[in-house]
Amino acid sequence: MTSTLNTDQLLVDDATWWRQATVYQIYPRSFADANGDGIGDLRGIISRVPYLQGLGIDAVWLSPFYPSALADGGYDVADYRDVDPRIGTLDEFDEMVEALHGAGIRVIADIVPNHSSDDHVWFQEALAAEPGSPERARYIFRDGLGADGSEPPADWTSMFGEPAWTRVPDGQWYLHLFAKEQPDFNWDNEDVREDFRKTLRFWSDRGVDGFRIDVAHGLTKELGESLPSQAEIDAITEPGAHPLWDRDEVHEIYADWRKVFDEYTPPRIAVAEAWVSTPRRPKYASAEGLGQAFNFDLLEADFDAEQFRTIIADNLALSAASGSSTTWVFSNHDVVRHATRYALPPRNGSTVKQGLKWLLSGGTKPVADAELGLRRARAATLLMLGLPGSAYLYQGEELGLPEVADIPAAERQDPAFFRNPGVDMGRDGCRVPLPWTRAGSSFGFGPDGAHLPQPASFGELSVEAQDGAPGSTLELYRAALALRHELQAAETLEWVRSPSDVLHFARPGGWHVVTNFGTDAVPLPDGEVLLASGPLAGNLLPGATTAWIRTV
Numbered sequence: 051m052t053s054t055l056n057t058d059q060l061l062v063d064d065a066t067w068w069r070q071a072t073v074y075q076i077y078p079r080s081f082a083d084a085n086g087d088g089i090g091d092l093r094g095i096i097s098r099v100p101y102l103q104g105l106g107i108d109a110v111w112l113s114p115f116y117p118s119a120l121a122d123g124g125y126d127v128a129d130y131r132d133v134d135p136r137i138g139t140l141d142e143f144d145e146m147v148e149a150l151h152g153a154g155i156r157v158i159a160d161i162v163p164n165h166s167s168d169d170h171v172w173f174q175e176a177l178a179a180e181p182g183s184p185e186r187a188r189y190i191f192r193d194g195l196g197a198d199g200s201e202p203p204a205d206w207t208s209m210f211g212e213p214a215w216t217r218v219p220d221g222q223w224y225l226h227l228f229a230k231e232q233p234d235f236n237w238d239n240e241d242v243r244e245d246f247r248k249t250l251r252f253w254s255d256r257g258v259d260g261f262r263i264d265v266a267h268g269l270t271k272e273l274g275e276s277l278p279s280q281a282e283i284d285a286i287t288e289p290g291a292h293p294l295w296d297r298d299e300v301h302e303i304y305a306d307w308r309k310v311f312d313e314y315t316p317p318r319i320a321v322a323e324a325w326v327s328t329p330r331r332p333k334y335a336s337a338e339g340l341g342q343a344f345n346f347d348l349l350e351a352d353f354d355a356e357q358f359r360t361i362i363a364d365n366l367a368l369s370a371a372s373g374s375s376t377t378w379v380f381s382n383h384d385v386v387r388h389a390t391r392y393a394l395p396p397r398n399g400s401t402v403k404q405g406l407k408w409l410l411s412g413g414t415k416p417v418a419d420a421e422l423g424l425r426r427a428r429a430a431t432l433l434m435l436g437l438p439g440s441a442y443l444y445q446g447e448e449l450g451l452p453e454v455a456d457i458p459a460a461e462r463q464d465p466a467f468f469r470n471p472g473v474d475m476g477r478d479g480c481r482v483p484l485p486w487t488r489a490g491s492s493f494g495f496g497p498d499g500a501h502l503p504q505p506a507s508f509g510e511l512s513v514e515a516q517d518g519a520p521g522s523t524l525e526l527y528r529a530a531l532a533l534r535h536e537l538q539a540a541e542t543l544e545w546v547r548s549p550s551d552v553l554h555f556a557r558p559g560g561w562h563v564v565t566n567f568g569t570d571a572v573p574l575p576d577g578e579v580l581l582a583s584g585p586l587a588g589n590l591l592p593g594a595t596t597a598w599i600r601t602v
């Protein structure tokens with residue numbers, strides 16, 4: 051399929067390309083390995099550009115490819131303006147951007163501004179320097195409590211479950227909201243601000259079209275002389291009052307970045323990864339700020355018509371109010387893949403919460419209904435691809451890959467697993483390298499094995515096995531993305547009255563999207579069936595199935 055954006059001129063001219071784009075997330079270490087070291091690389095991505103073009107996506111978002119000790123899968127960045135030598139070189143990066151642009155695919159890079167790696171030269175300089183020095187002022191260092199300062203400045207817990215303050219040899223402590231190898235930057239420091247402007251320009255000058263901003267709600271902190279306890283922090287409910295997250299001052303940084311984005315034609319885009327309440331999201335997505343923000347509401351929802359309807363209506367209203375377009379996503383490198391989440395029996399009324407618990411318990415109990423999970427995942431995705439706004443896809447979901455739950459402990463990599471033994475299975479199960487071929491070394495991921503073990507079932511889920519196979523998940527995604535380009539018009543939808551287990555909406559141009567969340571088949575509306583996520587029963591739409599219908 052030829053992308054409608056397949057000319058340099060169109061890439062330059064269209065400043066609104068992001069509003070209804072389909073963005074495909076590549077987790078570089080697990081996408082394709084060209085040099086045979088078991089780790090995906092930029093040459094691997096270059097070799098798969100025809101695949102990405104054939105899929106019909108508008109952009110790729112690359113998770114971090116920077117030099118990193120991999121304390122957190124690359125989100126511990128040692129150098130923001132280079133490529134990890136295991137992944138490639140800057141020249142290869144340029145080659146990759148050129149190849150993707152040549153295929154009409156834009157490139158979004160992941161920027162990690164809340165924290166660096168402890169290997170970052172600035173953190174090393176901070177460790178070597180005195181307390182109170184300018185080098186330490188780029189991070190958040192404090193003296194400890196108690197007579198000898200041996201107690202941390204506060205009892206806070208990091209996102210990975212360990213204490214959030216770590217002591218350095220001279221007795222001071224530094225803050226890390228994630229792993230101890232990820233010291234938090236001090237965003238009151240002008241060096242930090244200037245360095246990130248430099249990074250944004252560095253990648254924009256190399257042709258990057260936009261940025262995904264990691265932990266966008268975390269950068270600015272309100273740390274007074276005496277710090278509140280974890281219990282006191284946990285009790286704060288007033289929006290904007292939390293000392294660590296989602297502070298209003300963070301938007302000054304994004305207003306500043308907006309000026310950098312607007313130095314380019316078309317302006318560089320940005321999408322905030324900000325886990326904030328739905329009403330706080332528009333500020334991140336405002337035109338004066340980052341422009342767009344992830345909306346994780348569907349990802350956190352059950353396969354349930356009413357939940358979907360409310361989430362869709364609320365988010366379209368919110369994005370209309372902020373002038374942005376909303377984003378939809380079901381899977382990414384941090385969560386249990388949706389084909390598996392939807393495979394779990396609900397417990398306490400929620401499949402999602404159960405999915406997380408299932409992962410925590412080792413992914414063996416209760417037994418998942420994989421067939422049902424995939425059927426629902428395909429239906430949910432086809433619904434999402436019919437919605438106005440941008441759709442974010444995660445590598446491998448187009449193959450219907452399940453979460454790989456039984457990775458042996460010795461082969462796991464995610465710090466979340468090691469730091470919470472027996473409590474958290476971590477995120478390796480959604481980061482297992484992609485299967486490209488039915489057989490052979492690492493199912494075609496690379497010539498010499500893969501850095502995480504792939505299950506035998508990956509062979510029949512491979513690109514080779516699904517390519518051209520009628521009804522395969524890959525062919526469903528290809529068909530949906532091609533049609534989406536053709537059908538996409540104004541960013542509006544109209545709900546059509548339907549039974550309570552069914553969602554039915556119409557987009558301009560006579561495009562109807564109908565999803566049956568229930569178990570009993572329901573009559574299809576009149577019109578031409580363009581595509582369905584599963585077999586139809588005559589003119590009936592079976593349970594856990596979506597159909598796209600054209601009425602004019």
Ligand code: NOJ
Nearest residue numbers: 122125162228264265384
């Ligand atoms: C969000 C990223 O998606 C996740 O993978 C990472 O662990 C944290 N931010 C910290 O950077």
